[in-house]
Structures are given as structure tokens and as C-alpha cells.
Amino acid sequence: MSTPRRPLIAGNWKMNGLRADGESLASDLTDLMKNETDAVFDMVVCPPFTLIAAVADALAGSAIALGAQDCHPAEKGAHTGDVSAAMLADLGCDFVIAGHSERRTNHFESDAAVQAKAAAVQAQGMAAIICIGETEEQRDGAMTFDVVKSQLAGSVPKPSTAANTVIAYEPVWAIGTGRTPSTDEVQEVHALIRTELTAALGAEESAGIRVLYGGSMKPENARDLLALEDVDGGLIGGASLTAENFWAIAQSCV
Ligand code: PEP
Numbered sequence: 001m002s003t004p005r006r007p008l009i010a011g012n013w014k015m016n017g018l019r020a021d022g023e024s025l026a027s028d029l030t031d032l033m034k035n036e037t038d039a040v041f042d043m044v045v046c047p048p049f050t051l052i053a054a055v056a057d058a059l060a061g062s063a064i065a066l067g068a069q070d071c072h073p074a075e076k077g078a079h080t081g082d083v084s085a086a087m088l089a090d091l092g093c094d095f096v097i098a099g100h101s102e103r104r105t106n107h108f109e110s111d112a113a114v115q116a117k118a119a120a121v122q123a124q125g126m127a128a129i130i131c132i133g134e135t136e137e138q139r140d141g142a143m144t145f146d147v148v149k150s151q152l153a154g155s156v157p158k159p160s161t162a163a164n165t166v167i168a169y170e171p172v173w174a175i176g177t178g179r180t181p182s183t184d185e186v187q188e189v190h191a192l193i194r195t196e197l198t199a200a201l202g203a204e205e206s207a208g209i210r211v212l213y214g215g216s217m218k219p220e221n222a223r224d225l226l227a228l229e230d231v232d233g234g235l236i237g238g239a240s241l242t243a244e245n246f247w248a249i250a251q252s253c254v
Pocket of ligand 1: 175216236
């Protein structure tokens with residue numbers, strides 16, 4: 001069955017890059033996208049907060065969207081060091097990642113916290129890229145399905161729509177390790193996510209929500225992963241830091 005969902009290729013730059021690096025990567029991607037007259041994929045880059053304004057300038061007029069990696073759930077106030085969804089929308093962001101496993105682990109973010117962030121993103125007219133995924137211990141303990149179901153139930157705001165929600169399935173043990181689940185394992189989790197979204201949000205909204213795979217996606221494995229029936233794109237960390245690799249992954253959708 002062919003999917004009505006347009007693949008989304010999302011780059012998570014994490015805590016990498018000074019201004020010159022961000023500008024040069026964004027302008028290299030802009031040049032590549034300009035020549036892609038009939039792109040069959042959407043692309044978004046999520047630089048660190050410090051680079052968002054400079055990257056916005058470099059992407060101006062391009063079909064590449066701008067995203068951020070996190071936000072505070074409150075609109076404004078006494079939250080030293082934090083950044084609100086409204087501030088990110090004001091800079092031109094269309095996407096914000098919520099609940100990346102590095103934030104769940106390093107900043108002890110619960111499902112409820114992730115849900116509040118995602119709701120704040122949606123309230124500002126942007127789309128939340130909500131990350132879920134099991135640890136290695138959970139996979140070894142045959143808990144993957146339960147973990148994914150409970151993270152989805154706890155992290156996705158209700159209501160959510162196809163326009164304001166993207167799910168990223170990222171097995172924690174695959175992030176930055178060079179290891180990936182088999183394509184069968186990826187497909188079975190994505191199919192489960194689709195079933196759960198349908199039950200929670202209804203068939204119509206669920207059918208349009210993109211479910212990305214993330215975790216050591218690179219040019220060498222992207223084509224096999226992106227060809228899976230229920231994989232609608234990728235959330236890419238390390239390989240999004242060079243235009244060459246990131247673009248090669250996007251070209252795997254073609
Ligand atoms: C990520 O951090 O979201 C990620 C998928 O990283 P990597 O591609 O480096 O595994």
C-alpha cells in the first residue's frame with residue numbers, strides 16, 4: 001500500500017557548531033535544495049538555540065524548514081536559561097523536538113513533561129516532533145512494545161493533528177552507536193505506533209501523522225529504512241552534520 005505521507009528528513013544538530021559552521025551547513029543545504037526542483041521529501045534542520053537566527057537567515061527563501069531541539073512548556077516567566085515555544089515561533093521555527101531521549105535521560109523529563117512541551121509547541125502553530133523509544137535493557141527484556149505504547153499515551157497531547165504532530169521512534173541504544181534494529185524490527189514498532197495513534201486520535205488524523213525512524217541512520221542504511229511501509233522519514237543526528245551525508249539520506253527517499 002502506498003502511503004499518503006510525504007517523507008520528512010529531520011536533522012538534529014544537537015550541541016554542535018559555532019556560527020560559521022551552522023551558516024555554512026545551512027547554505028550548502030539551501031544550494032542543494034534549490035536544484036531539487038521536484039523534491040519528494042520535506043526537510044527540516046534543528047540547530048542549537050544559539051544558531052537558530054543565523055540559520056534562519058541562511059535558509060531564507062529555501063524550502064528547508066527550521067526547527068529547534070527543545071522548549072519550556074510555559075509561555076514566559078521566571079525560567080532562567082529556558083526558551084519558550086513562542087520565542088521559537090518568533091524566530092521562524094516550524095518544528096520543535098520534544099522528549100529526545102538525551103533530554104529524558106539527562107534532564108529527567110517525564111512523559112507528562114514531554115506532553116506539556118509538545119502542547120506548548122502546538123499552541124504556537126508549530127509541529128512537535130515527539131521522541132519515544134526503548135532502552136537496550138527494555139528491548140532485551142521484551143518490553144519494547146509496552147514502553148512505546150506507554151510513552152505514546154503519556155507524551156502525545158490530545159487532541160493532536162497530522163499538521164502539528166510528528167512521532168520519532170528512536171531506540172535509545174541505536175542513537176549515536178552505529179547500531180540499528182533490523183528492518184523487520186523497525187517496521188513492527190512503526191506498525192504498532194500507527195495502530196496506537198489510530199486508537200488514540202482516530203483514523204483520519206492518524207493517517208496523516210508522520211512516524212520517523214531515528215538512531216544511527218546514515219547514507220548506507222537509509223534506503224532500506226526509508227522504504228519500510230510505516231516509516232515516513234528520519235530523525236538524524238550525527239549524519240545531519242555534513243550536507244553530503246544529510247543530503248544523501250534525503251536522496252534515499254527518491
Ligand atoms: C538523534 O539524536 O536523534 C539521533 C538519531 O542521532 P544519531 O543519528 O547520531 O544516532
